Amino acid sequence: MVSNLNKEKVIWGMKFFFENSHKIYHLRKSYMKKIFFLIFAILFLSCSPLSKLHKHEMRSHWKLIYYNSDKGDSLNGNIGDLINAVKNGKQVRIIMERDSIIFATEAEYLWVNNNIVYAQNNGQVSAHFTGEELVFQDDSYFWMFIVNTNGERNMIRWSVGEHEMRGQNKDRVFIKWYVLD
Helix, strand or coil, X not given: CCCHHHHHHHXXXXXXXXXXXXXXXXXXXXXXXXXXXXXXXXXXXXXXXXXXXXXXXXXXXXEEEEEECCCCCEEEECHHHHHHHHXXXXXXXXXXXXXXXXXXXXXXXXXXXCCEXXXXXXXXXXXXXXXXXXXXXXXXXXXXXXXXXXXXXXXEEEECCCCCEEEEEEEECEEEEEEEC
């Protein structure tokens, strides 16, 4: 048998629940909205193109595919693999080495002619080392180059803000050719 005290507690609990049920409902509704939004955001971000790009970048890496000396001798890799990468539209990064300077950049334009791969880059502004610090030159110029798997580098310089050629020269460099997998 239920005592009067327990009946009162049950009645008080039911009364409290019914009087405050709208508050509980709204609290639960607000909480559910937050959970729904969080689940939606997670699903949306995991399916978005940006997420796929990021996942691709996480899986991708630069792979050394060819390395030539300043005389054009193959030091590592197969020229055919580099040519196929260019034919298939792969991104190519080149690393040039001369004396103690190493310079890396992505190729903007690529050509293949007679089993020689050429890379062009037009986006450099002149800089030089002052001691251990790399700084822009006071009288800056645009620096453009073409390199190839024979180790040749053709450079041209144009004044910034003017249509004035500052010089052109050729030299030979060791070049590492990387492809983005």
